[in-house]
Amino acid sequence: MCGIAGLIGWRGDDDKISEIISKMQNSLHHRGPDSNGVCFSKIDRVFFAHTRLSILDLSSAGKQPMISSCGRFIITYNGEIYNHLELRKLLKSIKPNIKWIGSSDTETLVESFSILGINKTLMHVRGMFALALFDKKYKKIHLIRDRYGEKPLYYLNLKNGSFAFASEISSFEHIPEFSPSLDLNAAACFFQRGYVGAPLSIWKNVKKVMPGTKTIISLGENRKYYLLNEENYWSAKEVALQGQKSLYRGSYEDGKTDLEKILLEVLHGQSLSDVPLGVFLSGGIDSSIVAALMQKISSKKIKTFSVGFSEQMYDESSHAEAVARHLNTDHITLHANPSDAIDLIEEMPNIYSEPFADSSQIPTTLLSKLVRNYVTVALSGDGGDEIFSGYTRYIFVYKSFNLLTKSPYFLRNSFASFVKTFSPELINKFGQIIRVKRLGDKAYKASDIMISEDLEDYYNKLTTYWPNKSLLSTDNLIKYQFSQDLGNIENMMLADQLNYLPNDILVKVDRAAMSESLETRAPLLDHVLSEFAWSTPLEWRLDKQGGKKILRDVLYKYVPKTLIDRPKQGFGMPVNEWLRGPLKDWALNLFDKQSLPNDGLIQGDIARKTLDEHLKNKRNWDFRLWPILMWQQWKHSKGLL
Numbered sequence: 001m002c003g004i005a006g007l008i009g010w011r012g013d014d015d016k017i018s019e020i021i022s023k024m025q026n027s028l029h030h031r032g033p034d035s036n037g038v039c040f041s042k043i044d045r046v047f048f049a050h051t052r053l054s055i056l057d058l059s060s061a062g063k064q065p066m067i068s069s070c071g072r073f074i075i076t077y078n079g080e081i082y083n084h085l086e087l088r089k090l091l092k093s094i095k096p097n098i099k100w101i102g103s104s105d106t107e108t109l110v111e112s113f114s115i116l117g118i119n120k121t122l123m124h125v126r127g128m129f130a131l132a133l134f135d136k137k138y139k140k141i142h143l144i145r146d147r148y149g150e151k152p153l154y155y156l157n158l159k160n161g162s163f164a165f166a167s168e169i170s171s172f173e174h175i176p177e178f179s180p181s182l183d184l185n186a187a188a189c190f191f192q193r194g195y196v197g198a199p200l201s202i203w204k205n206v207k208k209v210m211p212g213t214k215t216i217i218s219l220g221e222n223r224k225y226y227l228l229n230e231e232n233y234w235s236a237k238e239v240a241l242q243g244q245k246s247l248y249r250g251s252y253e254d255g256k257t258d259l260e261k262i263l264l265e266v267l268h269g270q271s272l273s274d275v276p277l278g279v280f281l282s283g284g285i286d287s288s289i290v291a292a293l294m295q296k297i298s299s300k301k302i303k304t305f306s307v308g309f310s311e312q313m314y315d316e317s318s319h320a321e322a323v324a325r326h327l328n329t330d331h332i333t334l335h336a337n338p339s340d341a342i343d344l345i346e347e348m349p350n351i352y353s354e355p356f357a358d359s360s361q362i363p364t365t366l367l368s369k370l371v372r373n374y375v376t377v378a379l380s381g382d383g384g385d386e387i388f389s390g391y392t393r394y395i396f397v398y399k400s401f402n403l404l405t406k407s408p409y410f411l412r413n414s415f416a417s418f419v420k421t422f423s424p425e426l427i428n429k430f431g432q433i434i435r436v437k438r439l440g441d442k443a444y445k446a447s448d449i450m451i452s453e454d455l456e457d458y459y460n461k462l463t464t465y466w467p468n469k470s471l472l473s474t475d476n477l478i479k480y481q482f483s484q485d486l487g488n489i490e491n492m493m494l495a496d497q498l499n500y501l502p503n504d505i506l507v508k509v510d511r512a513a514m515s516e517s518l519e520t521r522a523p524l525l526d527h528v529l530s531e532f533a534w535s536t537p538l539e540w541r542l543d544k545q546g547g548k549k550i551l552r553d554v555l556y557k558y559v560p561k562t563l564i565d566r567p568k569q570g571f572g573m574p575v576n577e578w579l580r581g582p583l584k585d586w587a588l589n590l591f592d593k594q595s596l597p598n599d600g601l602i603q604g605d606i607a608r609k610t611l612d613e614h615l616k617n618k619r620n621w622d623f624r625l626w627p628i629l630m631w632q633q634w635k636h637s638k639g640l641l
Contacts, residue, residue, distance in 0.1 A: 002064065002078040003028025003051040003514075004153075005171050006132055008141055008217055009162040009225035010045055017047060023174035025049040028167055031078070031514045034058075039065035039074055044219065046134050046141065048076040053517055055080065055377060058274055061102025068114040069099075072137050075110045078167055079129030079151050080521065082269035084108040087124055091115050118142060118214070122233045126269065126526060130209070132165055139219035140228070147234045148383070148525045149198065149211030149502030152510060156206050161224025163217055168511075169201055170353040181205075187355075187601060189478055191466045194357040194627050197478070197503045202354045211502050212236065234527065236497045241485055243534025252550070255540060259532065260554050266526040267293050267379075275376040278303035280367065280520075281331070283319030285390070285548050285555060285564060286381025290523055292558035294379065295327045303374055304329040307367040309336055309574060322563050334370040336363060338582040341573060345586070348630060349637035351515045357465070357627035358508050359575045365512040372516040382505055383525040386496045387533045388548040389489055389541040393462055397488050398542045401458065404450065416447035424619050438576070441620045455488050456480065459495060465627050471606055489538060576622040580615055587611060587625070590632040602628070 005024040010017050018038075025036055032051030039048045050064040065076040081087070084105035091108070092098055095115055101107060105127075112121040113133060128150035133142040143165055145153050156164040156172050164175055172178045186200040198208035209215045212234040220226050248255055271277065271294065279291045281304040294302050304324050308317025317333045324331035341362045348361060371378050385391045404412065424440030431439025445462075452458035460479050466472065480499065482491040506522075513520040523529075533541075540550045545565070555564060579587055590596065591611050596604040607628050614621040 002053055003031030003167045004076040004078050004130065004132060005049045005164070005166040006076060006141075007047040007162070007164050007175075008045070009219075010047065011162070014040075014042065020175055021047050021049045024164075024166060024171040025051055027171045027174060030517055031167055033517050035060075035063060037063050037065055039067070039076070041074070041134065041136065044134075044136065044139060045225075046074070048074060048132060048134065050076045053376070053519060054275070055519055056084075056104050056272065056274055059102060062104030062106060064106055066106050066110050068110045070114050072135065073110050073113050074134040074136070075106065075113070075131055077106050077109060077129060077131040078153075079127055079131070079146065080270075080272075080519070081105040081109055081125050081127040081129065082266075082272060082526075083124075083126045085272075087112055087121075090124070118144075119233060122214075126266075126528065128521070128525075130167065141217040141225075143209050143215040143217070144233075145209040145211055145213055147212045147527045148236070148497070148506065148522075148530075150506050150510065150522060150525065152507070153209040154201060154206055155209065155215065155217075157227060158205065161220075161222075161226065163225055163227075168353050169203065169206060170350075172203075172206060184601070188472055190355045190357070190631065191472055191602075191627055192464050192478055193499070193503070194465055195503045195507060196354050196356075197499055236530075237483070237494060239527075239531050240490060240494045240497075240534050241483070243531060243536075244486060244490060246535065247537055248532075248535045252540060255536060256550060256553055259550055260557075262526075262529050262532055263289070263293055263523070263554070264297065266523045266529055268297060270379060270521045270523050270526075271297065273377050276303070276374065277377040277379070278305055278371060278375040279329075280304075280371070280378055280380040281306050281320045281324060281329070282316050282381070283321075283323045283563070284316070284381065285552055286384030286524060287320075288323050288381075288559055288564060289384075289551060289555045290379050290381050291323065291329060292327055292555060295329060296558070301328060301330040304331045305334070305367060305371045305374075305378070306331070307334045307336055307363050307370070309363075319563070319566070323559055326559055326563060332370065332374065334366060336366050336573070338578050340366055341578065342582060342586070345583075345633065346637075347515075349634040352507070352511050352634075355627075355631050355634045356507060356511075357630040358504050359573055359622070359626050361508050361512060363573050364508055365515065368513045368516045368518050372518045376517075377519045377521065378513070379521045379523060380509060381524060382509060382522040383501065383530075384548065384551065386493060386501045386505075387524055387530050388551045389493060389538075390547040391492075391496070393459070394489050394492055394542065395546055397455070397458075397492065398538075399544075401455065401488065405452070405454070409451065412450045416450045419443050419447040425617055428620065438620050444619075455491065456482050459492055463500070465624055471603055471624075471628075473600055473603060487538065489542065575626055576614070576620045579622060579625060580617070584615065587629060590629055590636075595632060595636075596628070602631075 028051045032053045034054040035052045037050050048065040065074055067074050087108050128146045130145050130151035130153035152167055154166055154169045180203045183204045186196045186202050190196050196202050198210050212232055214231045216228040217225050218228040281287045281291050291304050306317045306320035344362055427440030427443050449458055480495045509520050543549045591608050598604045610621045613619045
C-alpha cells in the first residue's frame, strides 16, 4: 500500500514544482510511512511522487517511482498484484534473459507493461491497484484503477494543459493554482446516498478515475497535455450480462467444489506478504469464510480481530469470538464506547477528505487502530453481500416484491396508511421486545416501499437518505437505470457493485485503514471469483434461509451452522442512542442557525426539525442526521462554517 501523486504539464520554476510535489507527497505520508521517492521527466514536464508502505520486497529494490528496464515506462503505483509471481513466470517464458532486480510486484507490473503491453497486462493481473504510468515513447500518462475500485485515484484538470493526480483529494490543496469550487451535483449525490459517487468529486474540475478504467492524458502538438480518452478494460456490467447468459453447467455440488477451489486459490495469493497479516472477523458469513480458509492454508494460528459495543443490539463481538474459538485463531476484541467515537469524529474530514456519511466509518477506524498494533495487512469479507446476494433487500425482493406489486395499488396504499396510524416510537418498543433494531423506522420505510411503482422506484427509495428537495434546494436526484437483460435481484446486485460498493464500502475501509498505515485486502472481490458468482443461477445464491446459499454451504464445512445462522446485523454503531446522549451537544452546535442557515443549498429549518424529532424520540432519524453532521464537520474543517 502506498500513496501516489504527480504533476503533468506543469511549467515554470523547477524548484517551485519540486516544493509542490514534496508537499503533496507529505500529505500522503500516512499511506506510506516507510519510504518515499520522486521521479522527474523535465523535458516532458511529468513529475511523479510516491510514499511507500512496504509489504513485498522490503528492500530498496522495491522503491518507487520505478523505471522499466527498457527505460520507456515510469510507474508510481498503489496496491498489490497477488498473482505477480505467476506473471513473472509468463514474462520469463516470453523473455528468457529477463533479469529481476528485486522481488516486488511493482517491478513485475512495470516490466509486464513493457513486455506484454498495457491491455494484456491488465487482463492478466489479479489484485487491487491505482497507478500512473508514463509512456515516454508516446508521451501518454495512463491513470488506471482496479476493477472494483478498491484503491482511490483522483485527477485535477486545470484546463490549461496541466493536470495533477493523487490518491487523496486533499493533496491538491498544496497546488497554488488549484481554486476549489463546490460541485452542486456532488453535494446532491452526497445527501442522497451518503457519499460522492465517482466520477464526481466534491470539487469541480477534480474527478475520480472510474473502477476498471484507464484515463489517458496525452501530449499535444502545442506541447500542452489534454485528456485523450477514458477506456474500460473491465466492466462489471458486461461480466453480469455474460454470466447470466452463460450459466454454470455443472451440478450444485460441482459448483460448491469449484467455488471452494477458487476461494483457496484467491487466499493463497492474498496471503502473500513479507509483513505480519491478520483478518477482520465479525462472525458473519463473509469474514468467517475468509478466516476459515486462511486458517486452513496457514501453518500456524492466524490473527483475527473484531470490535464490539456495550449496546448489545450493535455488538457482534461475541459471535466473532465464538467463530474464532472454533477455528482456533489468535483473536483480539476491541470494546468501543462513546468517548472513543467522540475522539474520532473530528478526524473524519481529515481521514476521508470529502464528505462521507457511513456511520460505520467510526468503528472501522477504531478497528484499524487496534489491528495496526499487531499486523500491517488485514483481510476482510467486503464484497460478499454484493457478489453473492447477501443484502436483506435482495431477500425481500426474492420473497415478496412480485407478490406485493401484483396487489392493487389502492390496497397497498391503504395498508401503508394503516401502518402510519401507529407512531414509530410505539413500533420501536415492540421491536425491542422481539430484538429487531428500529422496527418502527423500518415499518415506515416499508410503507413507502409498498407504493413503489416498480423495482427501480423501490431500489431508489431504499437507497436514498434524503429524497429529492426534502432537504436540498437543488433538483439533482440520481436514479439507477436497470437492464432489461437482468432479473430483479441481479439488477440490484449490479447497481450495488457499480455504486454502493466502490463509493461507500471500499472508500470507508481504504481511508480508515490507510489513516493508520494498514493495508486491507478483500478476497471476495477477486475478479475471477466474481465472474464465477455471476454465472451461478439465482437459486444457488438465494433460498428460504436467505442469501449467499452456496457461500454458506462451503463455510459449513469449516464452521457449524449454529455459529453462523442468525439475522443479518451489519457493522454500525449506535448513532441513534448516542445522538440523544454523549453526541447531543456536538450535534446541536453544528445544527444551530448560524452554522446551518437556509443557505440556498440546505434547508436548515428542515434539518433542525429532523434533529428535534430525533432528540424527542419521536423518530430514529440517525440515518438522515449523520450525512448532515458529516457535511457540517467537513465544512468546519475547511473553514467554510
